[in-house]
Structure formats: C-alpha cells, structure tokens
Amino acid sequence: MLTSGLDDRIPDLELLYRDLHEHPELSFQEERTASVLAARLAAAGLEVTTGVGKTGVVGVLRNGEGPTVLLRADMDALPVQEIEKVPYRSRATGVDPDGVSTPVMHACGHDTHMTALIGAVEQLVANRDAWSGTVLAVLQPAEEVGSGAQAMLDDGFLDRFGPFDVALGQHITSAPSTHLYLCPGVFMAAADSLRVTVYGRGGHGSAPHTTVDPVVLAASIVMRLQTIVAREVAPNEVAVVTVAAIHAGRKENVIPASAELKLNVRTFDPDVRERVLAAITRIVDAEAEAAGAPRPPEIAPINGFPLLRNDVATTEAVRAAFTEAFGAGHVHETTPKTGSEDFGLFAEAAGVPSVFWNFGGFDPALYPDDPAHPHAAVASGRAPGGHSPEFVPTAVAPTLRRAVEALLTAAAIWLVR
Known part of the structure; x- marks a missing residue:
C-alpha cells in the first residue's frame, strides 16, 4: 500500500505546511520556497534540478521499469494581506511586477499543494516495493500569472526530463475537508x-x-x-x-x-x-x-491562461479509483469553473492525457448543505473563497492526508501493477 505509514508522517507534513504558509513568495520570486522543497526532495533520495523556468524544481524518482507519472504542485503566492486567524499567518512582503511593495499570502492554497506533493513523494520512497516506474515531481513557479508552466517548458523541460505517460495535479477548494471534486472535459476557463x-x-x-x-x-x-x-x-x-x-x-x-x-x-x-x-x-x-x-x-x-481540459477516459479512471478508496459520498462530479490554470500545458506539450481535480480543505460544519455543492456557503459568506485574506484551511491534518492520498491513489493507476 502506497499509503502505509502516512498517519505517522502527517505531523511532520503539517509543520512543513505551516512553514510554507508563513513564508510565501510572489511569482518567479519563490527562491526560499524552492530551496526548502529541493532540500526535502534531495533528502528523500530524488535526482533534483533547480532553476527550471527560473525558480522551478523537478525531482526524479526512479523505481525500475514502468510508466512515468508527472505530479505537479504550484509554489507562488498572492499580493494579499492575511488577516489574523492562525499563529503562523504570513507577515511577508514582496515587490509586485509594478515595483510596488505588497503583503504576500498563500491565499490560493498552494502551500497545501506543495506539502501534499512532498508527502506523496516521501510515501513513494518509503514504499518502493509496492510500485514500479518513474515519478516526476514538478514544483512549478508563477501559476498565479499563468507563466510558470510555459517557462519550464521553454527551459527544455521535455528534453531534460524525458517523456511521461500522464500528468496529475490538484487544487484545494472551499469545500468540506476529505471531499474530492472532478470534471471530465473542459474544467477551467x-x-x-x-x-x-x-x-x-x-x-x-x-x-x-x-x-x-x-x-x-x-x-x-x-x-x-x-x-x-x-x-x-x-x-x-x-x-x-x-x-x-x-x-x-x-x-x-x-x-x-x-x-x-x-x-x-x-x-x-x-x-x-x-x-x-x-x-x-x-x-x-x-x-x-x-x-x-x-x-x-x-x-x-x-x-x-489556456483552457484546462481533463482527458475524459483518464478522469473516469481516476474517479473510479477515488470512489473505491474513499467512498462515493466523498467523490463528486463538479461543473466547469471560471477559475484558470496553466497545469494542462505540460500534458499538451507532451501529447499525453492529464487530470486535474479539487480537494476540500475546510471544516465540514461551514457547509451545512450538500457537500457536492459547496458554493452556496462561499456566496453566503459562511466559508472563505479562494484569493480571500481568510483562505486558510481550518482542517489542516485531514486536508493534507486526503490530498496526499489522492495523489497516491491516482498515481497508483499507472504505477501499481
């Protein structure tokens, strides 16, 4: 089982999450973030390359013959002033593209994405006997400005790190923790x-x-x-x-x-x-x-940003794996979102399928209605939406656990035979 030992790993991942949340950096300025994550990947035994697309990090984990799976997380934060909600709130500042000093916050949850990817990689290393193939751990800069994926591709990503068979990615959303949301076809605007x-x-x-x-x-x-x-x-x-x-x-x-x-x-x-x-x-x-x-x-x-399209057949395979692992009540089909993502450029450039999904990150009590439709809670002000100064997960440990589990469950479709 790829998730074997995950419960023991969660407290350490939560510390990593808090550190990343407290030290956010703007697009293409993710120097500290990249350094912390590269060190973590190297400590796990991956072949690590930094400075890809300026500040991107790529870790390669080889484990015998088999498919190559790309797992991607984004690193950058937003020019938002975080309100006082948690003791590890960001007090960081940065300089925006116009040269203006600004407060900086992980108001879009990229800190959870990075932490989950590190957790998934460390689980794969700890459970090498349960899978075979290669994993590309991609920590991408500058998603918030729609330039990071293309910058990594322009820096020779495909030539430097070889072909891959599928690209998998995820994004936290304002929804009950432990719930997952997928959409086949066009997913993001x-x-x-x-x-x-x-x-x-x-x-x-x-x-x-x-x-x-x-x-x-x-x-x-x-x-x-x-x-x-x-x-x-x-x-x-x-x-x-x-x-x-x-x-x-x-x-x-x-x-x-x-x-x-x-x-x-x-x-x-x-x-x-x-x-x-x-x-x-x-x-x-x-x-x-x-x-x-x-x-x-x-x-x-x-x-x-380009349209983000999920490969229909691959999305259905991921949905089936999620449903088997977590139960139908925690896996929902959602509708296309007017948010945007540049994740799809990796698979498009390689000519392979990709799947991108959402995971909830907040106390289920904030969403008294059907968890399949959490948007009413955001519209009513009961729950924070993305890019809000209040967008800080209120159920950190279960959120990180489910995000790691989701990456591992999806990757296992290709890596576990």
Whole structure:
C-alpha cells in the first residue's frame, strides 16, 4: 500500500505546511520556497534540478521499469494581506511586477499543494516495493500569472526530463475537508488579464470644467463593461469580465492626467473570448472619445491562461479509483469553473492525457448543505473563497492526508501493477 505509514508522517507534513504558509513568495520570486522543497526532495533520495523556468524544481524518482507519472504542485503566492486567524499567518512582503511593495499570502492554497506533493513523494520512497516506474515531481513557479508552466517548458523541460505517460495535479477548494471534486472535459476557463490606461487633462479639483477627468472616464468604462456579459453574451454562453483594480491620482483636490484599470476576462469558448475582448476595446475607445480624451487609451495584455481540459477516459479512471478508496459520498462530479490554470500545458506539450481535480480543505460544519455543492456557503459568506485574506484551511491534518492520498491513489493507476 502506497499509503502505509502516512498517519505517522502527517505531523511532520503539517509543520512543513505551516512553514510554507508563513513564508510565501510572489511569482518567479519563490527562491526560499524552492530551496526548502529541493532540500526535502534531495533528502528523500530524488535526482533534483533547480532553476527550471527560473525558480522551478523537478525531482526524479526512479523505481525500475514502468510508466512515468508527472505530479505537479504550484509554489507562488498572492499580493494579499492575511488577516489574523492562525499563529503562523504570513507577515511577508514582496515587490509586485509594478515595483510596488505588497503583503504576500498563500491565499490560493498552494502551500497545501506543495506539502501534499512532498508527502506523496516521501510515501513513494518509503514504499518502493509496492510500485514500479518513474515519478516526476514538478514544483512549478508563477501559476498565479499563468507563466510558470510555459517557462519550464521553454527551459527544455521535455528534453531534460524525458517523456511521461500522464500528468496529475490538484487544487484545494472551499469545500468540506476529505471531499474530492472532478470534471471530465473542459474544467477551467481560459483567462485574459489586461491593463487599460486612459488619458485626461489634469487640473485643480475646484475647476473640473477646465479638465478632462480620467477618474470619471474610468468609472464610465467600469459601468459600461458590465453590459458585455449582460447584453452581448448569449444566456447559454459563459463569460466573466471583472475590473479588480483602478488607480488614479494621489490628492483629493488634484484631478490627475491619467487613470489605470486592470481587467480580468474568463471564457470557455474561443469565439466568445474573441467577441468579449473586441467589445472591451470598442467600449474603452468609445468612452474615451465621448469624454474628449486628449489621446487614445492604451490596452495591453498582462497575462493569460489556456483552457484546462481533463482527458475524459483518464478522469473516469481516476474517479473510479477515488470512489473505491474513499467512498462515493466523498467523490463528486463538479461543473466547469471560471477559475484558470496553466497545469494542462505540460500534458499538451507532451501529447499525453492529464487530470486535474479539487480537494476540500475546510471544516465540514461551514457547509451545512450538500457537500457536492459547496458554493452556496462561499456566496453566503459562511466559508472563505479562494484569493480571500481568510483562505486558510481550518482542517489542516485531514486536508493534507486526503490530498496526499489522492495523489497516491491516482498515481497508483499507472504505477501499481
């Protein structure tokens, strides 16, 4: 059994999780994180390569003849200020791509992903007689900006670490601990992040009639963008347009000369994506002209994610293995999510199947409704959602145990004969 001895390992994994949670790092800045994880893999006896795609880590575990399975976890954190909930909360700061100092937090649970992967690898090492083949333990940087997987591939990942037969990955979600969620086919949306800069004519706050106010222009754009999904996307199509950042001015009586907006777009269909992006450009240009802007606005991409597709047959195999191991009541089929992931690029580049699933990480009492549909608890505010300053698992030990078990159970489909 690949899980033999796991219960004894959980306290040590929880210490690793707390350390990673307390010391988060932003995308492509995961130097300490990579060092801690590389040392752990090396101590387990893996062949370890660091600096893959700048800060990525790859560990190779060979155990005789058999398939090669890629197990992936992401390492980066977010520019979020963590609230005081746990004694090991993050007090770390970092510098974002704009050169601005910011608090940093593992508000998307990558600390649990890394810990689970380390736990799975250590279990495989401890139970070598129960399996055969090769495991690629991939600790990927910069998932939050959609660049880390491609950076590792561009750094020769396939040539350096050889072919593999399947790619497996997982992500914590706001749901009851010990529950697992799978979706065959398209699972996560494509994403486009944009920076929009609009220009006005600055001046004194007491004389707005002598200016072209970019703050008012930005506000008009925000409101008009909401009509794209409401009035230009069909009811049977899916799109999300979010303006999550606006920056303009520094003083209450000085009208600035420009304003910056940051947008995020999620779609499941290439045609919808093209139409939504075209509508954004049309609206931004038209609002600037209507405001009498002295120069055209600028729209520039920040980052992007591809669609994440789970291979249907492989997903069904993983679902069957999960159901046998954990019971049907703890394994759920979910619907496509408007969140995004770059994990699928590894399998796409190699031409092999991949499966990505979610695992719950919170006290089941937060989800009094059907555990197969935990989203109502997040929408009502009973439970934290991803990227929230409150997104800290409330059931750490059972969450880590199930995340390790899930990786091992899925990998065993190929490694245990």
